[in-house]
Amino acid sequence: MRNKTSSFRFVFLLVLILALAAFPNSASANHSWGKYHWARTSNPFTLKVGDNVGSAWDSYLNEAISDWSQSTVLDLTKVTGSTSGSTCAPTSGRIEACNAAYGTTGWLGIAQIWTTRGAHIAQATTKVNDTYFNQAQYNTPAWRRLVMCQEIAHDFGLDHQDENFNNPNLGTCMDYTSDPDGPPSNEHPNQHDYDQLVSIYSHTDRFTTIGAALKDAPPGFANADMHAQENWGSKLRDSASGRSALYVRDFGNGYKIFTFVIWAE
Amino acid sequence: MKPGLLSILLLVFAYILSACGQNSISGPSKEPFVVEDQASLLAALQSEGATVETAETTTQDFFSVKGQIVRVNGTDIQVFEFENAEAMENDASQVAPDGGSIGTSMVTWMDAPHFYQAGKLIVLYLGNDQSLRDLLNKVLGPQFAGQ
Numbered sequence: 001m002r003n004k005t006s007s008f009r010f011v012f013l014l015v016l017i018l019a020l021a022a023f024p025n026s027a028s029a030n031h032s033w034g035k036y037h038w039a040r041t042s043n044p045f046t047l048k049v050g051d052n053v054g055s056a057w058d059s060y061l062n063e064a065i066s067d068w069s070q071s072t073v074l075d076l077t078k079v080t081g082s083t084s085g086s087t088c089a090p091t092s093g094r095i096e097a098c099n100a101a102y103g104t105t106g107w108l109g110i111a112q113i114w115t116t117r118g119a120h121i122a123q124a125t126t127k128v129n130d131t132y133f134n135q136a137q138y139n140t141p142a143w144r145r146l147v148m149c150q151e152i153a154h155d156f157g158l159d160h161q162d163e164n165f166n167n168p169n170l171g172t173c174m175d176y177t178s179d180p181d182g183p184p185s186n187e188h189p190n191q192h193d194y195d196q197l198v199s200i201y202s203h204t205d206r207f208t209t210i211g212a213a214l215k216d217a218p219p220g221f222a223n224a225d226m227h228a229q230e231n232w233g234s235k236l237r238d239s240a241s242g243r244s245a246l247y248v249r250d251f252g253n254g255y256k257i258f259t260f261v262i263w264a265e
Numbered sequence: 266m267k268p269g270l271l272s273i274l275l276l277v278f279a280y281i282l283s284a285c286g287q288n289s290i291s292g293p294s295k296e297p298f299v300v301e302d303q304a305s306l307l308a309a310l311q312s313e314g315a316t317v318e319t320a321e322t323t324t325q326d327f328f329s330v331k332g333q334i335v336r337v338n339g340t341d342i343q344v345f346e347f348e349n350a351e352a353m354e355n356d357a358s359q360v361a362p363d364g365g366s367i368g369t370s371m372v373t374w375m376d377a378p379h380f381y382q383a384g385k386l387i388v389l390y391l392g393n394d395q396s397l398r399d400l401l402n403k404v405l406g407p408q409f410a411g412q
Contacts, residue, residue, distance in 0.1 A: 033371060104334060105323055106343065106391045109373040112326060132375065147373055154371035163365055163412060165377055176373075 031174060031192070032200050033159040036113060039120040039205040043073045047156065047210060048094035052081030057099045057128065060141075060148040067149060067173075067188050073201040074156065090114060090123040093211045095155045097148075101130040108132050109147040111154030122209045124155035142181035149173035149188060157200050158193060300404055301384030303333060303346045309404040310337055327367035328356050328387070340397055343389040353385045357409065364411040379411035 038047065053061050065076040081096060083089040088098035090112075109128045116122040128147055132138045150160075150173045161174045169177050171184035172193055180186045298309035310317050320334040323343055329352070332343045347353040357380070359368040364378035372378075374391055379398060381388040383405045390401060402408075 033366070036369075103323055104321065104341070105325055106341075106376075106378075106389065107372045107374055110326065111371045113369045113371075115369060150373055151371075159371070160365055163363055 031159045031161045031196055033154060033157050035119040036115065036121055036157045037119065037200050038156060039117070039207050039209040040201075041204055041206070041208055043201060043204065044071075044075055045073070045201075045210055046075040046077055048079045049076050049152065050081035050083065050091060050094060050096040051078050052083050052085050052088065052096055052098040053128075054085065054099055056133075057144065057148065060144045061097055061152075063145060063188075064149045064152045068153060068156075070189070071194050071197045073197055076152070088125050088127050090125050092123050093209060095124045095126060095152065097126045097152065099128045099130055099133075101134065102127060103129075103131055105129060105131070108138065108143070109151040111151040113155060116209060117207075120205065120209050121155070121157065126151040126155055140181075142185070142187055145187040146173045146177070146180040153189070153193065156197070158196060161192060298404065299384075300386065302386060303335075303344050305384070306344060306386060306388070306404065307335070310400065313400055313403060315400060325367075327359065327370040327372075330356075332389075337397060337400070340390075340392065340394060342397075342401070345387040345389075347385045347387070350385050353382060353387055357382050357387055360410040362410050377412040379408045381405040381408050 038045065049061070049065055051058075051061060061078070065078055069075045076095075079094070081098075082091050083096050083098065085098045085100035086102075088096060088100070090096055107129060109126065111124065111126050113121045113124045126148070128144075128151065133144060138144075153174060158174055160176060161170055161172055163176045165176050165178045169175060169179065169182045169184050169186045170190065170192075171182070171186065172190040173186055173188055174193055175186050177186045298305055298312055300306045300309050307317050307319075315337050316339070318336045320336050320341065323332040323334055325332060325343075325345075328345050330345050330347055332345045334341050335344050345353075345356075347356065360380050361367070364374070364380055365372065376391040377393055379390045379392075379401070381390070381401055386405075388401065388405060390397065
């Protein structure tokens with residue numbers, strides 16, 4: 001009986017040790033934002049960030065781009081912005097980074113994504129709110145660095161690591177805090193963030209949403225001449241009255257042009 | 266039954282009746298405000314002794330209506346009044362349980378977010394003033410999202 005108990009204890013301990021080795025809690029990054037990610041066909045990939053920020057924000061945007069480009073799966077590159085700070089309209093296939101006094105909204109920064117075909121990010125914006133950054137409390141390098149770093153990262157699918165403002169800093173810009181420069185400092189990403197990016201982007205997709213989306217479309221798709229009826233493709237249906245019809249021209253890989261026509265009497 | 270014991274029982278019975286009578290004749294209890302819209306919210310807050318003033322409006326990209334900033338005992342809350350409860354529910358359903366994201370918007374709040382809903386209202390409070398949270402809990406019910 002005693003031998004049986006000892007054997008049971010040994011097996012239990014062995015299973016416990018193996019379980020701890022298989023699921024080390026400290027290394028398991030798990031702060032993806034849902035399943036959102038940019039679709040792409042290979043890694044690493046380069047994402048453009050449109051610069052619509054003023055001079056007070058330039059260095060922080062540059063730092064965020066540099067920090068996140070340390071990732072093994074992702075590179076960011078700054079390009080001329082195609083919108084204004086106050087409007088901050090999105091551009092297909094990339095991130096637009098903006099600053100303006102957006103009002104007393106309660107947020108220091110906000111990241112917005114637009115998705116297509118499920119959880120694939122097609123375009124994204126980052127806004128930092130000068131209504132607050134013009135105030136002494138937030139007008140510090142540490143606050144600016146944290147918020148810019150965090151918003152840009154939301155735009156490629158990272159969530160917060162922690163949302164308690166009052167616990168010790170985790171040493172990442174993906175951690176809510178009341179004291180961004182710590183120590184430890186919450187002004188830059190940490191290894192968990194990079195690990196999470198590897199996890200999010202470990203797979204590849206059959207299509208891409210990065211860059212000018214139409215660039216990767218099949219030949220003839222972007223500049224198809226759809227004026228001539230012979231280019232409309234096959235007819236899907238006629239209306240009961242015969243006054244209208246729907247045609248589809250299928251370019252493959254999900255790229256289709258639908259033509260809905262209403263015939264003149 | 267002995268007359269003495271009967272007298273005691275009658276006295277106890279009379280006391281119980283008088284005690285019940287006192288409850289029933291006390292003044293009418295304060296009718297709780299049913300919060301349906303911004304006007305009834307302000308009335309409910311004032312009925313609880315709060316000082317209330319409306320300030321500027323605010324626009325949140327993630328809500329389909331503009332918000333009104335209301336200063337309650339000197340602290341700002343954001344009040345969003347929708348056309349009806351269904352429209353409110355539609356936007357409220359987009360708020361993540363922790364209040365960190367709304368639909369496809371991820372927010373870096375200035376302070377801990379607390380989202381409440383009642384009638385056709387969503388109310389957002391950012392902060393940790395326990396007395397204000399207690400007040401909002403009382404007039405709006407428990408938060409539906411936040412920290």
